[in-house]
Amino acid sequence: MTKAIVVLCAIVQPMLFLLFYLIPEFDFARYTTFFFKGETDFFKGALHVYTAFLGIEVSILFFPMVEKKWTKALFIGNLLTTVGYLLVTAICFGFFSFNQIINDLFPVMTLFEYTEVAFLSRAENLCFSVFAFKILSISVIYFWGAQQIFGNMTKRVKPNFWIFIILASGFILALIPDSLVDVEKWLKWLSYCAIGIAWALPIFVLCILFTQILLKKMNNRETDHA
Known part of the structure; x- marks a missing residue:
């Protein structure tokens, strides 16, 4: 290939x-x-x-x-x-x-x-x-x-x-689509969904990583104070 x-x-x-x-x-x-x-x-x-x-x-x-x-x-x-x-x-x-x-x-x-x-x-x-x-x-x-x-x-x-x-x-x-117009509509909405996933998924992962870093810092502070 x-x-x-x-x-x-x-x-x-x-x-x-x-x-x-x-x-x-x-x-x-x-x-x-x-x-x-x-x-x-x-x-x-x-x-x-x-x-x-x-x-x-x-x-x-x-x-x-x-x-x-x-x-x-x-x-x-x-x-x-x-x-x-x-x-x-x-x-x-x-x-x-x-x-x-x-x-x-x-x-x-x-x-x-x-x-x-x-x-x-x-x-x-x-x-x-x-x-x-x-x-x-x-x-x-x-x-x-x-x-x-x-x-x-x-x-x-x-x-x-x-x-x-x-x-x-x-x-x-x-x-499912019967004509080229229907295919274009499908492609348009699927493309919009793909754009949303392409932006939302990395942001979601970054938020999780940021949350884990904050929790780790908070645990380290509690350990130091203890």
Whole structure:
């Protein structure tokens, strides 16, 4: 799986350079619509941006499997992701109008539709195939992470049995939404829940540690006075 992910990254990252073919159509005047829109919910927009970086905690499961000097690769990977998102965002805001980018569900695919390269006639088909494999790889990593977590919680159950339960649960849940609109609603609320857990759980752990430190100091003082 690791080799497949490395090959996928080697294919996906160079595809970002195809966006530079759209620079002749780029216009900074289109940015004014976004900056002077008015009545913009920045908190809601920040949540949408934050959802793109959900899942970084899965990389913690890789720490016992790699050497310490290679843990910085996790930060380099997220840095590359950030640069890629910023590049695509900058190109989209200067290429599309405000109404176009709001109504377009897949602006990246639309960008590649306008990309005309001499050696590549249908760039969007290549983009769709590559990102479909990317989604498959990410799904495998999440299923593996869930298997590792449940396996550590209960040692009596075999890991293969856990992965069967996880896959069956995911398949059953996928049958509930009937349309793409329902899927988007599910993803939105699940992302909000994940953001809440990502912030609340570390704060809860820090509060417990802080409480334990205070109790330890109080016990030490009582022992000293005794």
